[in-house]
Amino acid sequence: DNNNNNKQSTERITLTRAKINPLPIEASTYTSDKGKRVGLLRVPSFSTNTVKEMVDGLREVESEADAAVDAIVIDIRGNVGGYMPAGVDAAKLFLPTRSHIIAEIGPSPNSIKTYDADGIGAETKLPLYLLVDKRTASAAEIFAAALQDNQRAMVVGTSNTFGKGRIQNVQPLNGSGVAVTRARYVTPKGRDLHGVGIVPN
16 A cells, blocks of 8 residues: 555664673684694774784684694684774784884875884794685774785685775764774885775785
C-alpha cells in the first residue's frame, strides 16, 4: 500500500557517552604446512598501549613455541589506524638504527619533520609478513609502508590499503569537534599514499 510506505515515524533513542577502550593485541602461534613455526599478532588498532602490547605479544609467541619461531605475521586487516605516533613507534620495533619511517610535511611546504628508527631492542632478523586489506588505514599504513619501503616486511593482501596520507587533529568546536588536517606524510621512498594506498607485494 503506497500510503503506508509514505508514512514516516520518529523513534527517540537515548545515547550515553562512554570511553571506548581499544581491543587488545592478540598473540598466538601456529605451524605452517611446511612445518615452520609462525608467531601471529592481530593488531586491531593503534593506541597509546599498542607498542607495549606488541612487545608483550612478541615475547609471548617466542615463549609459547616449543622452539624458536621461524617468522612473524602481523595482521592489520581492518585496522583503521588511530594514534599516529604508535604507528611510528611500532615500526621502530623492527627496523635497524637510522632507518627512515616517515616524513611529515606541513603545514607549510618547507616544514618537514622526519621520524627515524633508533634500533634499540629491534627485531631485525626474523622474516616478517603484514596482512592488509582495503580498510587498513592511517597509522596502520604508516607502520606497513615503513617496513615495506625498508624491505623489512612483505605486505600480503588482495587489495591496496585505504590510502589516508594525511595527519589530522581534532579541534573542539561548540561542544563537539572537527578534524583538521595539519600535515601530509610521505613514506621512506617518498610515496604519498593519499587516495592510493599501499600495493601489496
